[in-house]
Amino acid sequence: MSTEQLEQSQATAVQTQPMIVHGVSARSAFGRGIAPVLEALEAAAAHAPSGPVPIEGFVMKEEIGPAGIRNLDRATGLALSAVDKLMEDAPTGFQTENTALILGTSMGSVSSTIRFTQDGLSGTRPYLVNPAKFPNTVMNFAAGQTAIRHHLTGPNATIIAGNITGLSSLRYAARMLCGGQAANVIIGATEELTDERQMIHDAGPDADSGLGEGSAVLLLGPAGPEAPASGETLARGVVTGFRDQGADDDSQLDHLTEGALALSANGTSPAVLVISGHDPAVDAILQTLARQTGSVPAVVDIKTVLGHTGAASMAFALAVCAETLRQGKYGAAATGWVLGVDSTGYMGIAVLEGAGVKGRSADHDG
Numbered sequence: 586m587s588t589e590q591l592e593q594s595q596a597t598a599v600q601t602q603p604m605i606v607h608g609v610s611a612r613s614a615f616g617r618g619i620a621p622v623l624e625a626l627e628a629a630a631a632h633a634p635s636g637p638v639p640i641e642g643f644v645m646k647e648e649i650g651p652a653g654i655r656n657l658d659r660a661t662g663l664a665l666s667a668v669d670k671l672m673e674d675a676p677t678g679f680q681t682e683n684t685a686l687i688l689g690t691s692m693g694s695v696s697s698t699i700r701f702t703q704d705g706l707s708g709t710r711p712y713l714v715n716p717a718k719f720p721n722t723v724m725n726f727a728a729g730q731t732a733i734r735h736h737l738t739g740p741n742a743t744i745i746a747g748n749i750t751g752l753s754s755l756r757y758a759a760r761m762l763c764g765g766q767a768a769n770v771i772i773g774a775t776e777e778l779t780d781e782r783q784m785i786h787d788a789g790p791d792a793d794s795g796l797g798e799g800s801a802v803l804l805l806g807p808a809g810p811e812a813p814a815s816g817e818t819l820a821r822g823v824v825t826g827f828r829d830q831g832a833d834d835d836s837q838l839d840h841l842t843e844g845a846l847a848l849s850a851n852g853t854s855p856a857v858l859v860i861s862g863h864d865p866a867v868d869a870i871l872q873t874l875a876r877q878t879g880s881v882p883a884v885v886d887i888k889t890v891l892g893h894t895g896a897a898s899m900a901f902a903l904a905v906c907a908e909t910l911r912q913g914k915y916g917a918a919a920t921g922w923v924l925g926v927d928s929t930g931y932m933g934i935a936v937l938e939g940a941g942v943k944g945r946s947a948d949h950d951g
Contacts, residue, residue, distance in 0.1 A: 602762070602763060602807060603820060603821045604762060604770075604805045604806065604807060604808055604821075605806050605807070605808045605813055605817055605818075605819060605820075606803055606817065606818045606819070606820055606907045606937070607675070607676050607679070607804040607805065607817070608675055608804040609671070609802070609803045609903075609904040609907050609908055610668070610801070610803075611670075611799060611800065611901060611904055612643075612648075612663045612664075612666040612667040612670070612799055612800050612801075613640065613799040613901070614638050614639065614640045614798075614799065614890075614891065617666060617667070618670055619905065619908045620908070622887070622901065622905060623905060623908060623909065626885060626889070626905065629889040634795035634889075634892050637778060637795055637797070637892065638778075638795055638796070638798070638890075638892035639798060640778070640798055640799060643663070645657060645662040645665075648665075653734075656718060656721065657721075657730065658721045658726070658777065659777040659778075659779065659798075660690065660727055661721070661727040661730050661775070663775050663776075663798065663799060663800040664688060664730075664731050664773070664775035664800045664802075665727075665731055665734060667773065667799075667800040667801060667802045668731050668735060668773075668802055671771065671802050671804055672735055675804060679769070679804075680768070681735055681736045681737050682738050682739075682768070683739045683768040683769075684737045684739045684767060684768060684769040685737070685740040685741065685742070685758070685761055685766065685767035685769070685771070686728055686731060686732050686737050686739070686740075686742070686770070686771045686772075687742045687743075687744055687754045687757050687770060687771070687773075688725075688727055688728040688742075688743055688744070688754075688771075688772075688773055688774060688775065688802075689743070689744040689745065689746070689750035689751060689753070689772075689773065689774030689775075689896045689897070690724060690727065690743060690750070690774060690775055690896050691750075691782075691895045692724065692745070724743055725741070725742075725743035727775050728741050728742065728743045729741060739766070739767040739768070739770070740761065740766055740767055742757065744757060744774075744896075745896065746896075747896070747927040747929060747931065748861065748895070748896070748898055748899065748925050748927040748928070749825075749899050749926070749927050749931060749932070749933045750897075750899060750900070751772070751773070751774055751896075751897070751898065751899025751900035751901075751902065751903050752823050752825070752899050752903075752923065752933035752934075752935050753933070754773070754774065754900070755805075755935050756822075756823040756825070756933075758772050758805050759822060759823070762806070762807045768806070769804065769805065769806045770804075770805045770806075771802055771803070771804055771805070772802065772900070772903075773800060773801050773802030773897075773900045773904075774800065774896045774897040774899070774900040775799075775800035775897055776797075776798050776799065776895045776896055776897040778797065782796065794888070794893045795892040795893060796892055796893050797888075797893055797894040798894060798897075799901065800897060800900075801897055801901040801903070801904045802904070803900070803904055803907060805820065815917075815940050816913075816940060817940045818910045818911050818937050818938065818939055819937065819938045819939075819940075820903075820907070820936075820937050821848050821849065821936040822848045822935070823934070824844035824845050824848060824933065824934050824936075825841075825931070825934075826841045826844075826932050826933075828866065828930045829930060830930050835869050835873075838866060838869045838870055838873060838932075839873055841870065841932055841933075841934055842870050842873040842874060842934075844934070845922055845934040845936055846878075849920050849936050849938070850920075850938060851918070851920065853880075853920065854880045854882060855882045855919075855920040855922040856882055856915035856919040856921060857883045857884075857906065857914075857915060857921045857922075858882040858884050858922045858923075859884075859902040859903075859905050859906040859909075859921065859922070859923045860886050860902065860923075860924045861888050861893075861898035861902055861925060862886065862888040862893070862898075863886060864926045866924075866926045866932060867884070867924060867926070870924065870934075871884070882921075882922070885905060885906075887901050887902050898925070899923060899933075902923045902925070903935060906921040906922075906935075909921065910937055910939040911939070913939065916941065917939050917940060917941030918938070918939055918941025919939045919941070920936065920937070920939075921936075921937045922934050922936060923935040
């Protein structure tokens with residue numbers, strides 16, 4: 586493989602029709618919906634919490650009702666709460682038929698898996714375990730339960746891609762809508778805060794950061810040639826790359842930035858860059874933007890209020906960015922980027938834009 590081919594393979598972008606973000610929702614330590622998260626970010630300190638950020642007072646029976654919750658784990662309950670709120674606020678006439686669900690997670694319910702395994706090892710017989718608890722150990726349990734509850738008859742998928750799971754879900758949704766596999770797609774992720782997950786987190790590379798939990802989801806639909814409605818946002822695509830964090834060469838960061846600028850309909854610097862934790866890559870991308878465009882965006886770090894939410898971090902970031910653009914804080918035609926960096930070196934940037942792009946053709950996206 587030539588050097589040029591290698592560089593092309595290391596940073597790739599989804600070139601599809603843009604997607605309309607019809608709605609966002611979340612269940613976080615600040616309550617239901619994304620508005621409380623935005624309010625917390627407005628008042629946030631500059632540094633991420635060093636201790637856990639749990640969701641206090643989460644009572645599944647009160648939030649999602651008493652039916653069918655007996656064997657549900659916390660991660661699934663949080664996802665159901667977020668999607669319930671999303672469905673309440675869905676556009677008039679929205680149909681769940683042929684609506685796909687792409688839900689991310691780190692490892693499913695870690696608590697359920699470890700406790701089920703412990704029961705098998707500590708019981709009088711290995712097989713004397715509660716069979717009703719076994720489905721909770723499967724990583725796609727939350728996605729399956731959510732689709733069943735809301736009669737989502739489209740494709741159902743679970744994405745596990747570390748810290749950039751939300752970006753990978755958006756990338757998957759773009760392909761699904763472009764290929765006509767679903768009429769609409771709900772993407773998002775869920776993460777629980779339990780003693781078992783805390784134990785695993787403490788042994789990892791981010792042990793010094795406070796662990797958080799929650800679920801964030803977005804409702805996406807294909808964007809046609811007609812202009813999006815006022816207050817809507819567009820998700821234009823995702824550019825990804827892998828960086829050897831031990832190397833001094835920042836060429837991959839340049840590829841990532843150039844790819845994201847190319848995806849932007851106006852080809853300019855974003856007004857807001859939403860991240861989940863500061864990283865040297867963030868500073869390098871800001872430097873690249875300043876060099877190429879002469880301006881830098883406002884940086885919103887969701888980790889300062891939510892803590893380390895694992896696979897749900899980029900789903901929260903996407904929801905925060907979409908809602909910020911919908912509110913028009915940076916103008917109707919503002920562009921927002923959502924940047925994720927995983928400890929493995931995998932990176933991604935999603936490009937979102939306000940309804941002010943309505944004068945531009947959809948084929949601008951390639």
